[in-house]
Amino acid sequence: MGADHDHSADSKLTDIDHVGIAVHDLDATIAWYQQMFGASVAHRERIESDGVDEALIKVADSYIQLLTPFTDTSPLAKYMERNGEGIHHVGYRVDSCDEVLEHVKAQGARVVDEHPRTGSRGTTVAFLHPKSSFGTLIELVEE
Numbered sequence: 380m381g382a383d384h385d386h387s388a389d390s391k392l393t394d395i396d397h398v399g400i401a402v403h404d405l406d407a408t409i410a411w412y413q414q415m416f417g418a419s420v421a422h423r424e425r426i427e428s429d430g431v432d433e434a435l436i437k438v439a440d441s442y443i444q445l446l447t448p449f450t451d452t453s454p455l456a457k458y459m460e461r462n463g464e465g466i467h468h469v470g471y472r473v474d475s476c477d478e479v480l481e482h483v484k485a486q487g488a489r490v491v492d493e494h495p496r497t498g499s500r501g502t503t504v505a506f507l508h509p510k511s512s513f514g515t516l517i518e519l520v521e522e
Contacts, residue, residue, distance in 0.1 A: 397442035468516035476521035
């Protein structure tokens with residue numbers, strides 16, 4: 380059975396898009412990944428709406444998303460004050476962000492985004508609140 384047939388036919392999660400990692404120094408972290416693993420940045424973007432700068436390092440068909448806040452009012456800045464650096468969230472690919480978001484809301488999940496919005500790379504995204512998903516901030520990503 381190949382990788383394409385492992386997930387159940389009704390799973391709404393199609394792949395892991397990225398693991399988001401909060402860091403204080405984006406350039407130093409990029410340099411570390413380069414030195415340790417020969418990894419390079421596939422995409423870099425300032426996401427004004429979230430108050431973060433990101434660098435995406437490609438790993439197979441997924442990414443490591445390195446994130447640093449560029450403003451003290453960023454939700455990520457507040458998160459890092461409490462928790463420091465480290466894994467911040469997991470982004471799962473979905474075929475329809477809108478459909479999955481409505482489904483999880485109907486199932487009683489608490490969400491950060493009531494409606495899908497634009498994410499990095501021109502994706503459509505929405506976040507589920509970690510209080511309703513066993514402590515993990517989950518991002519739905521539609522390419």
